[in-house]
Structures are given as structure tokens and as C-alpha cells.
Amino acid sequence: MTVIGLTGGIASGKSTVAQLLQGQGFVIVDADIAARQAVAPGSEGLRQVAAAFGPDAVLNGEMNRAYIGQQIFHDEDKRHKLNSIIHPIVRTIMEEEKEAALSEGQDVIMDIPLLYENKLEETVDTVWVVYIPEKLQLERLMKRNQLSEESARARITSQISIEEKRKRADIVIDNSGTLEDLKINVDTVVKEYYKSH
């Protein structure tokens, strides 16, 4: 069984690719979903976030994502603080999900936006990077999250650049075309994958 790390820049299309791969029978373990579970209402994770970021960090019993986002994407120390609370919990959740899938004999896609930032290459068998040029990344991020150019740039520069991730990849999945183009690219990668497995 293989553990594939799926990564890329913010808004490069990882979730879209993960959906396509799920349709092809892969099990998806998603770090963004685990990160939400880590700070679920009433959780120890949320309690720690509130202790670190103050009363504005919680709204109606949930983590105030807009407030935390404003705080951490503009301030490296605060980002490291949040990461140090959430990432260990995320790793535990993802590890359990991965082991459950492997024990059922299924190949797993670990969808991890911060795979390179957190030096997790060694925890997977191969790394697939979803790539788009930075200009397109900025456009898609601004559109999807309704962000100003300045806020979108802050999010992009809080990660290792997409060009650097492309260089480090074992496999690159280009998503600079249409969704139809992306489907074709994903089909090609999956065909190649099955040839060698």
C-alpha cells in the first residue's frame, strides 16, 4: 500500500484534485478537516487557542476563523504559536485515519498544505504537488476567499513558494488550465501510478 502526500500552494487546487482522486478509489486524509476537528467547540485545542489569542478568538463557542486568520497571516510569531497548538493534534488525527485506511488495504492520499513547511516528506512514500503559477494563485485565492490583494499576498507569502514546491515534487499536477484539463492531468498521473503498483 502507498501513502501519497498531496500538497501545493494555497488555492492551487489540492482539494479539487483530492476530490478527483477520491472518485478513483483513493482514501483522502485531509489536514484542513483535521485542523477544524482540532479546535472543535469544547475541545482542548480551542481552549488553548483562546488562552493564547484572547477572548476575540472564540465566537459563539467556535474558533473565530476570520479573526485568527487576520492575526496569523500577518505575524510570524503568532502563526508559529497557533501552529504549535494545532499541528500536534492534527498529526494525531491524521495518523489514526491513515492507519485505519492502510489496515483495510487501501492507498491513501495525505492532503497536507504545509507538507514541506513542516518537513513531512519522510512520512509519505511520494509527494504530488498541485501547481499553478503564482499570478493565477493570487487570482483564484482572491476570488475564492473574497480577499483584497494585500490579504491574499500575506497568505501566499506565509508558505514556501509554489515554484519551490514544484521543484521539490516527485510528481507535478498542473492546474493552470480548465477543470477539464485538470481531470485529464489527474487521469494521466493515476494511470502512471497504477503501472508501477
Ligand SMILES: CC(C)(COP(=O)(O)OP(=O)(O)OC[C@H]1O[C@@H](n2cnc3c(N)ncnc32)[C@H](O)[C@@H]1O)[C@@H](O)C(=O)NCCC(=O)NCCS
Ligand atoms: C488560520 C485559519 C483560522 C484560517 O481559516 P480559514 O477558514 O480562513 O482557512 P482554511 O482553514 O480553509 O485554510 C486555507 C488554507 O490556508 C493555508 N493555511 C492555513 N493555516 C496556515 C498556516 N498556519 N500557515 C500557512 N498557511 C496556512 C493552507 O493552505 C490552507 O489550506 C485556519 O487555516 C487555521 O486554523 N490554521 C491553522 C492550522 C493549519 O495549519 N492548517 C493548515 C493545515 S494543517
Ligand SMILES: Nc1ncnc2c1ncn2[C@@H]1O[C@H](COP(=O)(O)OP(=O)(O)OP(=O)(O)O)[C@@H](O)[C@H]1O
Ligand atoms: N482548473 C481550475 N479552473 C478554475 N478554478 C479552479 C480550478 N481548479 C480549482 N479552481 C478553484 O480555485 C480555488 C482553489 O481550489 P481548491 O480549493 O481546490 O484549492 P486548495 O489548494 O485546496 O486550497 P487551500 O490551500 O486553501 O486548501 C477554488 O475556488 C476552486 O474552485
